[in-house]
Amino acid sequence: MLRLIIFFLYMGGYLVYSLPALNRMRKLNAVLPVEERDRIIHNVPQKWSRTIMKISGSQVKVKGQELIPGGPVVIVCNHEGDFDIPVLLASIDKPFGFISKVEVKKAPIISSWMEVMNCVFVDRSNRSKAINSLKDAAVLLRQGHSLLIFPEGTRSKGGQVAPFKVGGFRLAQDAGVPIVPISIKGTADVFEKNGRLIKPAKIEIQVCKPVNSKIVQNMDAKFLAQEVREIICSSLTGKKIAS
Numbered sequence: 396m397l398r399l400i401i402f403f404l405y406m407g408g409y410l411v412y413s414l415p416a417l418n419r420m421r422k423l424n425a426v427l428p429v430e431e432r433d434r435i436i437h438n439v440p441q442k443w444s445r446t447i448m449k450i451s452g453s454q455v456k457v458k459g460q461e462l463i464p465g466g467p468v469v470i471v472c473n474h475e476g477d478f479d480i481p482v483l484l485a486s487i488d489k490p491f492g493f494i495s496k497v498e499v500k501k502a503p504i505i506s507s508w509m510e511v512m513n514c515v516f517v518d519r520s521n522r523s524k525a526i527n528s529l530k531d532a533a534v535l536l537r538q539g540h541s542l543l544i545f546p547e548g549t550r551s552k553g554g555q556v557a558p559f560k561v562g563g564f565r566l567a568q569d570a571g572v573p574i575v576p577i578s579i580k581g582t583a584d585v586f587e588k589n590g591r592l593i594k595p596a597k598i599e600i601q602v603c604k605p606v607n608s609k610i611v612q613n614m615d616a617k618f619l620a621q622e623v624r625e626i627i628c629s630s631l632t633g634k635k636i637a638s
Contacts, residue, residue, distance in 0.1 A: 396592060398451065398593040398594070402447065405450060408445070413443070413508070420435070421511060430539065433490035436490065436512055437491075437512070440508060440512065444480075444482070444485035447481045447485070448482060450516070451585050451593050451595060452586055453482075453595050454590050455598045456599050458601050460487065460602050461509060462598055463489050465633070466572070467536045467537075467539050467540055467541075468489075468572055469544060469563065469574050470487075470541065470542060470544070470575045471546060471577065472560075474551060475550060475551055475579055475583040475587075476552060476582040476583040476585065477585045478585045479550075479582050483577070483600070486600055489541060490541065491512075491541040491542060492509070492515065492542050493512075494514070494515050494542060494544045496516070499516065513540045515531055519548075525562070529562055529563075532566050533626050536566070537540060537552055537571075541614075542566075546561075546623075547560035550583070550587065552583045552587040553583035561619075567608075568612050571608050571612055572611070573608050574606040574619075575605045576604075576605075576630070578600070578603065578628075578630035579599070580631055581597050581598035582596070584598075601630045604626075606619075
C-alpha cells in the first residue's frame with residue numbers, strides 16, 4: 396500500500412512540476428532535426444518513468460537494444476499490464492510516441508505530454524475515426540518519428556499473448572518503415588497480480604531482430620501480424636528464433 400501511495404503522490408506532483416517543461420517542449424524550434432527534437436522531448440517522460448520504476452522496487456533487464464535501427468520504426472510489443480509504458484519509456488533509449496485509446500485524452504497534463512510526444516489517440520468505437528487516426532500516425536512516421544503499438548488491444552495480465560490486430564501493421568506498411576518486435580515479461584507482477592497494489596517484480600525486455608521495411612511492405616498484413624506475434628512469443632518462451 397505504501398508504494399501505491401508514494402506512486403500517486405509522485406505522479407501527481409511531478410505532472411504539476413513538469414508544466415513549465417511541457418510549455419518549453421511545445422515551443423521547441425521546428426527547424427530542429429526530428430531525431431534531436433524527439434530526444435529532447437523524450438528526456439522528461441524518461442526521467443519520470445525511471446523514478447516510477449524505482450518506486451516500484453522492480454528490477455528491469457533489457458537485451459538487444461543495439462538491434463534498433465536509426466530512423467523511424469514501428470515498435471510492436473505484447474501488452475502485459477499498466478506498467479508496460481513506464482517500463483519501456485524508462486528502458487528504451489530511442490524516443491517514441493505510442494498508439495493509445497482515445498479515452499486517455501481526458502487525463503489532464505498526461506494527455507498534453509502525449510500530444511507533444513506525438514502519441515496518437517484512436518477511437519476504437521468509431522471505425523472511420525480510427526482509420527483517420529492511423530492515417531495521421533503514418534504521416535508522423537513519414538516525418539521521421541517512431542511509434543509503439545500494442546496490437547493485442549488489451550492487457551494479457553501475464554496470460555497468453557492474444558492474436559494481433561492488423562491495423563498497426565498496415566500502418567508500418569503505409570509508412571514504409573521497419574518493425575521492431577519487443578517482448579516484455581513481468582510487468583503484470585508489479586500491479587495486476589497484486590490486487591492492484593504495487594510490488595517489486597523482475598521484468599525482462601527483449602528487443603528482437605527488426606523486420607526490414609522491404610519485407611514489411613511486401614508481406615500480407617495478416618501474415619505479417621502472425622509472424623511478428625510468433626517472434627515475440629518465441630522470445631517470451633526462450634525459444635531461439637530462426638534468422
